[in-house]
Amino acid sequence: MTAMTAAAVLECSGIRKAFGDLVAVKDIGFSIAPGETYGLLGPNGAGKTTTISIIAGLLDRDGGEVRLAGEPMSPNATRTKRLVGLVPQDLAIYPDLGAAENLEFFGRLQGLRGEPLRTRVAEVLEMIGLTERARDRAGTYSGGMKRRLNIGIGLLHRPALLILDEPTVGVDPQSRNAILESIELLGSQGMAILYTTHYMEEAERLCDRVGIVDQGEIKAEGTQQELVQIVGQRDRLTLTASGALGATVAALAALPVVEDAAAAGDAITLTVDRAHEHLPEILSVAGRSGSVVRSVDVDTANLESVFLKLTGKALRE
Amino acid sequence: MGVVWTIARKDLKQRLRDRSAYILGIIAPLGLALVFGFVLNPISDFTFSATYVVADLDSGPVTQAFVDDVLSSTEGVKVLTVDTAAEAEALVGVDVGPLGASEEAAGADAAFVFPEGFSADVQSERPVAMQVIGNQASATNAGIAVALAQGYASELTSVRVTVATVEYFAGQPVDRFSTGVEVLGTPNPSALVDDTAATKQLDSVTFYAAGMSIFFLFFTAQSGITALLEERRGGTMARLLSSPISAAAVLGGKMVAAFVVSLLSMSVLVVATTLIVGAEWGNPVGVALLVLAAVVAALGIVAFIGSFARTPEQSAAAGSLVGIVLGFLGGTFFDVSQAGGLIADLRFISPHGWFMQGLADLSAGDLAVVATPVLAMLAFGVVTGGLGLVRLKRGLRA
Numbered sequence: 001m002t003a004m005t006a007a008a009v010l011e012c013s014g015i016r017k018a019f020g021d022l023v024a025v026k027d028i029g030f031s032i033a034p035g036e037t038y039g040l041l042g043p044n045g046a047g048k049t050t051t052i053s054i055i056a057g058l059l060d061r062d063g064g065e066v067r068l069a070g071e072p073m074s075p076n077a078t079r080t081k082r083l084v085g086l087v088p089q090d091l092a093i094y095p096d097l098g099a100a101e102n103l104e105f106f107g108r109l110q111g112l113r114g115e116p117l118r119t120r121v122a123e124v125l126e127m128i129g130l131t132e133r134a135r136d137r138a139g140t141y142s143g144g145m146k147r148r149l150n151i152g153i154g155l156l157h158r159p160a161l162l163i164l165d166e167p168t169v170g171v172d173p174q175s176r177n178a179i180l181e182s183i184e185l186l187g188s189q190g191m192a193i194l195y196t197t198h199y200m201e202e203a204e205r206l207c208d209r210v211g212i213v214d215q216g217e218i219k220a221e222g223t224q225q226e227l228v229q230i231v232g233q234r235d236r237l238t239l240t241a242s243g244a245l246g247a248t249v250a251a252l253a254a255l256p257v258v259e260d261a262a263a264a265g266d267a268i269t270l271t272v273d274r275a276h277e278h279l280p281e282i283l284s285v286a287g288r289s290g291s292v293v294r295s296v297d298v299d300t301a302n303l304e305s306v307f308l309k310l311t312g313k314a315l316r317e
Numbered sequence: 318m319g320v321v322w323t324i325a326r327k328d329l330k331q332r333l334r335d336r337s338a339y340i341l342g343i344i345a346p347l348g349l350a351l352v353f354g355f356v357l358n359p360i361s362d363f364t365f366s367a368t369y370v371v372a373d374l375d376s377g378p379v380t381q382a383f384v385d386d387v388l389s390s391t392e393g394v395k396v397l398t399v400d401t402a403a404e405a406e407a408l409v410g411v412d413v414g415p416l417g418a419s420e421e422a423a424g425a426d427a428a429f430v431f432p433e434g435f436s437a438d439v440q441s442e443r444p445v446a447m448q449v450i451g452n453q454a455s456a457t458n459a460g461i462a463v464a465l466a467q468g469y470a471s472e473l474t475s476v477r478v479t480v481a482t483v484e485y486f487a488g489q490p491v492d493r494f495s496t497g498v499e500v501l502g503t504p505n506p507s508a509l510v511d512d513t514a515a516t517k518q519l520d521s522v523t524f525y526a527a528g529m530s531i532f533f534l535f536f537t538a539q540s541g542i543t544a545l546l547e548e549r550r551g552g553t554m555a556r557l558l559s560s561p562i563s564a565a566a567v568l569g570g571k572m573v574a575a576f577v578v579s580l581l582s583m584s585v586l587v588v589a590t591t592l593i594v595g596a597e598w599g600n601p602v603g604v605a606l607l608v609l610a611a612v613v614a615a616l617g618i619v620a621f622i623g624s625f626a627r628t629p630e631q632s633a634a635a636g637s638l639v640g641i642v643l644g645f646l647g648g649t650f651f652d653v654s655q656a657g658g659l660i661a662d663l664r665f666i667s668p669h670g671w672f673m674q675g676l677a678d679l680s681a682g683d684l685a686v687v688a689t690p691v692l693a694m695l696a697f698g699v700v701t702g703g704l705g706l707v708r709l710k711r712g713l714r715a
Binding site: 053056057058075076078079081082084086088089090091092093094096097101105106108109110111153 | 320323324327330331334335551552553555556557558559560561562563564
């Protein structure tokens with residue numbers, strides 16, 4: 001349960017949601033302050049999209065509380081919905097309308113009219129780099145342009161909270177970088193952002209705080225530094241090897257410096273305190289236990305290793 | 318209301334940019350109406366025509382009245398008079414050569430033979446008999462001849478009864494002939510109104526123009542539900558529902574757009590078939606009421622069917638199937654009202670049937686005759702549409 005704060009843009013606590021026998025969200029609660037970017041990091045099926053659907057007023061919840069700027073949120077709370085800008089994971093645009101027409105339509109639904117609407121549409125078109133193609137049908141745009149338009153619609157009415165549900169899925173690296181830059185800019189302008197992703201590097205780059213979600217629960221929450229403290233300064237060591245991997249895993253797990261050891265395919269993954277210092281000893285044990293190590297990869301502690309530590313599985317499993 | 322119109326306007330813009338909408342809403346029904354109207358045999362351009370021969374061996378006032386007042390006043394009847402029963406009998410067939418009948422008289426449909434003294438016997442209350450000789454090759458026209466004779470015989474019986482009644486109350490004999498003539502000239506206090514469908518038919522061009530218009534209306538009306546399901550699949554529904562508007566406004570916008578597109582399609586078809594092929598739709602106010610009610614019925618039914626669908630494809634397939642079945646039952650391809658019995662009655666479980674019946678009634682009656690078809694179609698639309706919209710609203714967030 002997260003303590004509610006008066007200054008928070010979003011406050012939610014104890015959210016629960018089940019679809020029949022499937023419990024999608026068990027108990028999720030967090031808050032977001034103005035100008036803060038909060039990341040929900042978790043694998044597919046962790047409950048991220050269900051959580052943001054409840055926060056955006058798309059779904060009713062079975063339990064818990066959601067407040068935006070102090071106003072309760074529900075599917076019928078039309079006034080509260082003005083505070084939210086949603087960027088769904090799917091491209092929520094009309095391909096047979098131009099970018100300007102898409103923006104004008106959704107702007108009208110948000111209550112914008114006349115000159116303020118025209119001005120804001122022009123601003124957003126400029127911001128997402130589609131001014132030149134504003135009249136062309138969105139169906140003719142590249143994937144990156146469509147993604148930018150998808151985001152532009154969400155922020156058109158200057159929402160207090162912008163919700164981005166995995167906005168870079170299926171986007172090429174160049175467009176992805178452009179999207180991340182524009183999100184950083186919005187955050188720096190004081191917009192509260194809720195960002196869901198299963199890309200660890202995006203969460204690390206964008207988010208002031210991260211909630212690690214798995215099986216409908218927030219397993220841990222905090223800044224990157226706070227979360228990394230959970231696994232200490234331990235590194236993740238991956239050995240690609242052949243031979244008696246089972247015996248090698250058992251032998252390595254017995255070492256005092258090795259916290260976790262697991263084998264998957266021809267890879268042995270270890271959580272090790274100061275991996276570089278203990279690498280010679282680890283390779284020696286692996287050789288003695290009947291494995292031939294072909295390559296070694298060392299990852300320093302990050303959100304991925306935190307996730308592994310907390311859930312026992314990788315983010316993209 | 319502003320939000321509803323905003324959504325409707327966006328949908329209309331999308332529909333107007335979709336070429337398939339023009340094909341389905343205007344080109345296909347118009348094309349088929351032209352093909353069916355002109356290529357297939359006209360099913361309802363029947364005009365009665367018969368040739369009857371009269372052998373009046375009596376030449377009295379009663380037989381003359383039959384020829385003048387019954388046969389000659391019946392539209393489409395051509396009367397040929399001969400002198401003998403043999404001549405009359407010979408003419409009701411093809412072999413007329415030996416009697417020297419003209420080509421025109423050959424193969425008459427029926428002959429009436431009045432024996433000598435027929436008029437006198439009628440006036441003296443003696444039994445009388447007129448003979449009707451029918452041509453087997455034209456059974457319908459021969460049957461009509463029998464019906465005309467029976468009708469006249471009934472009339473004579475009525476006159477006899479009336480004259481006898483007058484004598485009874487007068488207590489003395491009266492001039493039977495002049496009394497009979499007076500009775501015959503008295504207007505009948507009861508009038509037969511022929512209300513059979515046979516008298517209320519559309520000409521073939523109008524029939525197919527109307528049939529194809531209402532048939533394709535059910536495809537055009539699907540646009541609203543299809544658009545709704547497309548929004549759900551495409552992800553824009555989530556964006557709509559996260560906006561500060563109600564789910565009812567989203568549904569309302571879709572329905573308004575579908576209503577406008579359907580009405581526009583029907584209006585264009587009515588005008589186009591009138592101008593291009595000369596379809597005679599009837600009283601414009603009556604036609605407008607029927608079209609409006611048909612659009613409501615179509616929207617209601619496709620909304621109900623669409624509420625069971627998960628994808629636009631499912632909705633289109635189910636809607637098309639129902640549209641085709643209702644179209645056939647309703648007689649948009651064949652005039653099932655002429656079939657009689659169960660098939661004719663079944664057309665009223667379809668809005669198509671009510672629409673076609675309404676237009677047929679309108680062609681033979683005043684504006685008030687469309688009230689029942691209009692109310693029936695509105696009932697279809699309100700009941701099915703109400704259920705459909707409730708189900709659709711529930712499913713919007715699914």
